[in-house]
Amino acid sequence: DGGITQSPKYLFRKEGQNVTLSCEQNLNHDAMYWYRQDPGQGLRLIYYSQIVNDFQKGDIAEGYSVSREKKESFPLTVTSAQKNPTAFYLCASIDSDTYEQYFGPGTRLTVT
Amino acid sequence: GNSVTQMEGPVTLSEEAFLTINCTYTATGYPSLFWYVQYPGEGLQLLLKATKADDKGSNKGFEATYRKETTSFHLEKGSVQVSDSAVYFCALKAGGTSYGKLTFGQGTILTVHP
Numbered sequence: 001d002g003g004i005t006q007s008p009k010y011l012f013r014k015e016g017q018n019v020t021l022s023c024e025q026n027l028n029h030d031a032m033y034w035y036r037q038d039p040g041q042g043l044r045l046i047y048y049s050q051i052v053n054d055f056q057k058g059d060i061a062e063g064y065s066v067s068r069e070k071k072e073s074f075p076l077t078v079t080s081a082q083k084n085p086t087a088f089y090l091c092a093s094i095d096s097d098t099y100e101q102y103f104g105p106g107t108r109l110t111v112t
Numbered sequence: 113g114n115s116v117t118q119m120e121g122p123v124t125l126s127e128e129a130f131l132t133i134n135c136t137y138t139a140t141g142y143p144s145l146f147w148y149v150q151y152p153g154e155g156l157q158l159l160l161k162a163t164k165a166d167d168k169g170s171n172k173g174f175e176a177t178y179r180k181e182t183t184s185f186h187l188e189k190g191s192v193q194v195s196d197s198a199v200y201f202c203a204l205k206a207g208g209t210s211y212g213k214l215t216f217g218q219g220t221i222l223t224v225h226p
Contacts, residue, residue: 004155033213042116042201042218043156047172058213090155099205099212103155 002027004104011109013085017061021076021107027070030096034075036060037088037106046089049074085111099100114139114206118217125192125224133187133220135176135202143204145178145185146214150199159187159200162185192224 005023011086013019025032031050035043045058047067063082068074091104119134137143142162148156160169165180174189185202206213 005154040218042216043214044216045213048213092155100158100161101156103148103157105155106153 001064002108003037004091004093004102006089008010009105009107011107013109013111015111018079019085019109019111021078021089021091021109023074023076023104024072025091025093025101025102025104026072027093028071029040029093029097029102030071031094032068033092033101034058034064034066034074034076035090035092035095039089040042043090045077085109092099114125114143114204116202116204116215116216116217117219118200118202121219122223124217125222127224127226128191128206129190131187131192131196131222133189133200133202133215133222134193136204137183137204139183139206139215141206142212143206146203146205147174147176147185147187148201148203150201150214150219152198156201167175192222194224194226197198197222197224 007022012044033048034046046064047066049055056085065077088108090106092100115138117136146161147159148157150156160171162178168177170221174186176185199219199221201219203214
């Protein structure tokens with residue numbers, strides 16, 4: 001079955017620690033995205049990547065970093081510089097023919 | 113800039129009631145419009161889409177019509193079920209802009225009671 005996997009589903013960290021969220025897809029999609037979801041605010045774009053070894057900042061990139069070394073993988077690092085990191089993080093990829101975005105199940109990060 | 117505005121939630125209905133969730137947008141060019149659904153604890157799934165004015169998207173009894181004159185894409189269903197309880201997001205992809213980038217509304221929580 002093709003799809004997007006994110007791990008872990010729940011993640012707990014202490015303030016001041018960097019943490020990396022995993023996102024893997026086997027849909028052979030070129031473009032991948034990271035969104036942050038907060039209650040009542042919809043989804044906000046953090047970073048996106050149109051192709052391997054290339055990525056662009058989204059609307060709320062401060063305090064986050066990404067890499068795209070392989071087509072299948074687009075990990076997101078939440079750094080200690082992110083002032084309010086507790087949120088639900090969603091990874092997505094896009095079908096370049098239909099422009100439909102496919103979402104992973106999400107990772108809920110709690111920082112205390 | 114591009115923006116999507118959804119009706120305030122939460123929306124609470126009884127089973128078999130009629131559903132409308134309003135969505136209006138602001139965009140340059142000719143956007144494509146989408147409705148996504150998110151069930152508790154999960155990611156988003158595409159519910160339906162429309163790519164040009166007057167197109168009607170439909171799926172699982174839901175439908176929405178792309179109205180360019182009113183810049184709207186309201187979601188409707190004639191008879192909701194308990195299993196429709198979820199969060200619904202309206203989104204747009206503006207024509208000719210960043211590859212595939214979507215702009216989302218804030219989401220509307222729907223709860224359907226038996």
